[in-house]
Amino acid sequence: MEKKEIRLNANKRKSLVKDYRRHCEDQDSTEKEEFLQSREVCNDSIATAFSTATEVVERKYELDDVATLKSLQNKYNTVNACGMDSCFYFTVTDVKELDQYGDEVEKRKHFSFHLDGRYDNGGGYHYQSSSSNSGKNVAYALYREDMKKVGLNPDCNIEADITYDKGVDRYDRRSNPWLAQCRNDNDSWLQGKQGGANLYQQWEDKYKLNVIGTGGCRSRAIPCTELEFAKFEMMHQAKADMVLKHTKWIQTIVAKVERFEQGIKQMTKFSQVEKFAKHSKVNWEISKEILADKIGMDIVVSIDDLADSIEAIGKPKDTREQKIAQRLAYEKWQESQVSVN
Numbered sequence: 001m002e003k004k005e006i007r008l009n010a011n012k013r014k015s016l017v018k019d020y021r022r023h024c025e026d027q028d029s030t031e032k033e034e035f036l037q038s039r040e041v042c043n044d045s046i047a048t049a050f051s052t053a054t055e056v057v058e059r060k061y062e063l064d065d066v067a068t069l070k071s072l073q074n075k076y077n078t079v080n081a082c083g084m085d086s087c088f089y090f091t092v093t094d095v096k097e098l099d100q101y102g103d104e105v106e107k108r109k110h111f112s113f114h115l116d117g118r119y120d121n122g123g124g125y126h127y128q129s130s131s132s133n134s135g136k137n138v139a140y141a142l143y144r145e146d147m148k149k150v151g152l153n154p155d156c157n158i159e160a161d162i163t164y165d166k167g168v169d170r171y172d173r174r175s176n177p178w179l180a181q182c183r184n185d186n187d188s189w190l191q192g193k194q195g196g197a198n199l200y201q202q203w204e205d206k207y208k209l210n211v212i213g214t215g216g217c218r219s220r221a222i223p224c225t226e227l228e229f230a231k232f233e234m235m236h237q238a239k240a241d242m243v244l245k246h247t248k249w250i251q252t253i254v255a256k257v258e259r260f261e262q263g264i265k266q267m268t269k270f271s272q273v274e275k276f277a278k279h280s281k282v283n284w285e286i287s288k289e290i291l292a293d294k295i296g297m298d299i300v301v302s303i304d305d306l307a308d309s310i311e312a313i314g315k316p317k318d319t320r321e322q323k324i325a326q327r328l329a330y331e332k333w334q335e336s337q338v339s340v341n
Helices: 010-026 030-060 063-075 135-142 144-149 156-165 177-190 199-206 226-265 270-277 288-298 303-311 320-340
Strands: 082-085 087-092 108-112 209-212 222-224
Touching: 010 226, 010 288, 030 087, 030 135, 030 209, 030 222, 030 226, 063 082, 063 209, 087 226, 108 226, 135 144, 135 156, 135 177, 135 226, 156 177, 156 226, 222 226
Parallel strands: 087 222
Antiparallel strands: 082 209, 087 108
16 A cells, blocks of 8 residues: 655644644643643632621621511512622721821722632722723633633633733724624523523622622722732732733643744644654644544555456447457366266
């Protein structure tokens, strides 16, 4: 059997680039390890902050009072004095901050325990959940592996920023149709619309506390100490650090894949890719699916087999001379059989 040198085409290059991206993500690296560690710190920080929030909120809204109000709400449908919330507006009461003019100002901020709660409000009063550039990045980082397993792209915001910063994206990030589709698909999965659990609801159920008052968290500033406030800010810092480490890791992945894309454009044969993959600095095990496709096209029919198979198609009729020769041979065979008997 003869071997044919497989030549690369656009589809094969695309499949190989995608598989190389998978290889890069699977490889251990400093950036990846820092991201994974920051995620552990973030989870611990959220748990610590919520434990502190529970103490602060229940100190303000005593459980006995909450139970009384709930009883009244159950008895009278016109009473609506308490409920559950996962976002809290804390204000420091034991220490005053000084502004740029030396005047005392209150130290206060929103802290959300929603899965997609913002963490980058910079000390202001603004709060917004479902932010694609803030809280959503936390969700993507926390559930990155699970999202990748079902074919989603938890790195979409990072990749869009890389493309936009290079000035090659003809779409504004807010109107990029590819990015919008990725975000919509991710959000659908996080909501459990693809058959899984509603992670937004899970977080809201896990991180909620009884509060007294109406009008939302903006109408109630819950007093806390400066030390307690610092623990809440540590949660914001941990979220920001996790997103930053996620970003730095994916930036290295994208850079490697882009360089590989440039290289593979110069390659014409599959054997060149295999040589690159086996390099000691690469150690890329190309996926079995791609190799199976390559091997399936690699083996071709030998020249002799091809000639025989063609010759067997529509074999021409025997000539008159061939038929006479075949008849004489048959009669001679019969005579030999009679003499034997």
